[in-house]
Amino acid sequence: MIKVDTSSFVPIYEQIKKGFKKEIFRQDLKPHDPLPSIRDLATELLINPNTVARAYRELEMEGFIYTKKGKGCYVSDDSTQRMTEERKSILARTFDDVIEEAKKYSLNPDEIKKFFEERLARSLEGTKRGE
Amino acid sequence: MIKVDTSSFVPIYEQIKKGFKKEIFRQDLKPHDPLPSIRDLATELLINPNTVARAYRELEMEGFIYTKKGKGCYVSDDSTQRMTEERKSILARTFDDVIEEAKKYSLNPDEIKKFFEERLARSLEGTKRGE
């Protein structure tokens, strides 16, 4: 399910792109699966169809989806492969960002590690109970 | 040392604000310490002075710094106290975000932990050599 945070600095169309890339990577969306129609998703997210259209257009330019005019947008054949290529660098960057953030606040690497594991454990508990 | 990533979606003035808040929390900047002049920092970061000015203006509005006209900007008396209030929730939220992100991409908690420690170790190596 795609979510969007309109108060974030990240543009909405980027959040949508990211959302679908994750779904593709997790294989919640498999090759040739249809994406929601532009108008439907726009309605659901309470945003303008043009914004969704831009996200879809860029996903197509990057090769993750393809468009059948008048029919809809579908996940590409080689989408999973593309994601695997992108995934490592995305994750690495995300972790590096948070580490740099944490280093600035707490300095001690052991503290960072401990804090991270604490949050991770907490997050897993939440998952076990449902979510 | 303040750093800025112009390719990030986060506005530059926000990155500057964040940077100083961290320095204040780490007590690298103590009450009544002077901030670099707007022009110097702008020159150093290769950005426009207006952008630095905005960051300083908002830091002042939030009570972290105060301005002596014609002299410069200085860290507030109660700045550290303000930061301690904000800190824990900020860090927890940052970590939770990245964990949620990683869970979406790799699913396995052990993989997340391993990957995190890998990036952390890597980041520490970089630090040893200088930065």
Place this chain on the structure above:
Amino acid sequence: MIKVDTSSFVPIYEQIKKGFKKEIFRQDLKPHDPLPSIRDLATELLINPNTVARAYRELEMEGFIYTKKGKGCYVSDDSTQRMTEERKSILARTFDDVIEEAKKYSLNPDEIKKFFEERLARSLEGTKRGE
């Protein structure tokens, strides 16, 4: 000079992209040269700024230009190299299209060749006299 034919089936933003690619290839635009501002070009072509913006955005995504926020758009360092890569395939496709077109109308390859040279000669005369 960029021109646009609003009655063409080719989208305006594509015509603009094509136009700049040609100028770059011909080195009328060299690395780090500024492109006209979005608003200026839109005014000149009597089209909407958003349409120019889309062309610029895609040129940037394809690596031909780069953007300095608040300043303008500039030709990339390696733009000429990129064009050289794209050029042969573009030209080949264009010629193949017209040959297929001509074959369907006149059948005889010699006629095609003769007709082509006739038009080419005619076009060159026009060029000599000025244009």
Place this chain on the structure above:
Amino acid sequence: MIKVDTSSFVPIYEQIKKGFKKEIFRQDLKPHDPLPSIRDLATELLINPNTVARAYRELEMEGFIYTKKGKGCYVSDDSTQRMTEERKSILARTFDDVIEEAKKYSLNPDEIKKFFEERLARSLEGTKRGE
């Protein structure tokens, strides 16, 4: 044989119209010859019957074909005459367009001629082997 390029900006119905006009000019389709049925052609081209229907409708409006209700579409009596009127200007324009295009990319007229003949020769080889 009608071909269609779905990735082209030219609307599919236009490509179909163009295709039949060429067949009529080449007299592959003579007056009172039947056109393929809308459904058959749509199936063959993997497109929607409505698209074929539109092409036929416009060809009829332009006088190239006529329709017998319940039977099908047929080439008009005076279709060849119509084509001969249109032909020369169409071909000349097509060639002029491609020459102008090539001039913008390669400048040198001899290069243009050489490149054209190269593509022409290549295209003829392809034809000999079948296509």
Place this chain on the structure above:
DNA sequence: GTGGTCTAGACCACC
């Protein structure tokens, strides 16, 4: 002043 994002709403090609 610049470009970037987003909205609202039009028209078109195609299913």
Place this chain on the structure above:
DNA sequence: GTGGTCTAGACCACA
């Protein structure tokens, strides 16, 4: 119904 293009005009970050 679908997506694609374009317009008009708003607000924001940045120079």
